[in-house]
Amino acid sequence: MITVEEVKTKKDLRAFVRFPRKLYRGNPYYVPALEGGEIKDFTENPTAKFCEYKLWLAWHNGNIVGRIAGIINQKCNEHWRQQRVRFGWIDFIDDLEVARALINTVEQWGRENGMKEIHGPCGFSNMDKQGMLVEGFEELIPIAGVYNYSYYPEILEQLGYAKDVDWIQYEMNASQPVPDSVERISDMICKRYHVTLKTFKKNKEILPYAHKFFHALNSSFKDIYNFIPLTDEEIDYQIKKYFPLLRPDLMNLVVDQNDDIVGFALCMPSFTKAFQKANGKLFPFGWYHILKAINNYEVIDLYFNGVHPDWQRTGIHALYHNELNQTYINRKARLAVSTQQLENNPAAKVWAKYNGRQHIRRRCYLKEL
DSSP states (O other), X not given: OEEEEEOOSHHHHXXXXXXXXXXXXXXXXXXXXXXXXXXXXHHTOGGGGGEXXXXXXXXXXXXXXXXXXXXXXXHHHHHHTOOEEXXXXXXXXXXXXXXXXXXXXXXXXXXXXXXXXXXXXXXXXXXXXXXXXXXXXXXXXXXXXXXXXXXXXXXXXXXXXXXXXXXXXXXXXXXXXXXXXXXXXXXXXXXXXXXXXXXXXXXXXXXXXHHHHHHHHHHHTTTSTTOOOOOHHHHHHHXXXXXXXXXGGGXXXXXXXXXXXXXXXXXXXXXHHHHHHHTTOOTTTHHHHHHHHHTOOSEEEEEXXXXXXXXXXXXXXXXXXXXXXXXXXXXXXXXXXXXOEETTOGGGGGGGGGTOEEEEEEEEEEEEO
C-alpha cells in the first residue's frame, strides 16, 4: 500500500532532499543538488514568505518511493490573474500509482485552497529550477536545470497533464569566431546610443552593480512566463547565493550615460561535474571540486542575459555577445550552454547564429482541477 505523508520534521526534510540521490544512483547524467543549499531554499528562501507550500513523501513497505512539493504563490497568481497551485521537486520510482498518489495529494490541497488549475514542475519563483525534461535524457545538464528519467513525462501525461510551455537550451562551440554581423555592429551601437560596455577584472568591482543588475533583470523579464519581480529581500538572497561564485570576466553590463544597466549577461564555468563529484555534500571534499571548477573554463553555462524593455530592438545585446564570445576564445573554452528559454521567445533565435545544437527541452504541464 502506498501512503503519502507530509514533511513536518527536520529529519523528514533531510529525507526529502536526499531521496533523488538514491533514485538516480549510478545514473551518469544526474547532477545532485547540494543538500545544504536545497534545505536553505525551504527554510530561508524569502520567496517562501508569500507562498503557501507543503512537502510530501510517498512510502511503500517502509521505503520512500517518491516526493513532491505543492506551492501556492499568491503574489504570482495575483500578478497573472490566475488561480493555480504549483507542483515541484517531483521525483518517483517508475510506478504509475506512486506518481498518482503524489499528484493527487497536491491536486486535492489545491482544490481545498480554491485553486482552479495545477501546473509544474515549478519552484517558488523563476529563480528556482522549473520544467520537466522531455528531450535530452543522455545529456549532461547545467546545475540550474533539472534532470529526470524518461518515464516521468510519460506517466504525467497518463495522469491527464498536457503541455503548457516548453523551454529549450542550446550547446555551442565556444571557440568559434565571433559572427561578422555581431562584431561589425558593436562599435556602431555604442556610438549611436551612447552606451558603454562595462567589463570587470575583480569580483569587488561587480558588487556595486549587484542590486542594479537584479532590478534590470526585473524589468527585462517582467513579461516572461511565471515571472514576478524580485523584492529587495529576494535580491539580497540571490546575491549571497550566486555572486561569490562569479568569474568577473564572465559578466558584462551595458550601461547608459547615467550608469544605469540597460543590458546584461552573466555566465559561469560549468559546475555540473563538480556537483556530481560532491554528490550533494559540501564537506568533506565537495568544496574542493567546486573550488576547482570555478577556474575551469572548458564548459561555460550562460545564466542570465537580457535587455531593458526601453532598449529592445536596438541591437545592444550584440555588445555583450561579442565580448563574451571573445572571452571564450581567449580562455580556450570548448563548449557554451545557453540558459533555458521559452521556445516561442524571439531572443532564443540568436543562438542559431552560433551554429548551436538544441540538446535539451523541458516542459511545464497544466491541468484543470
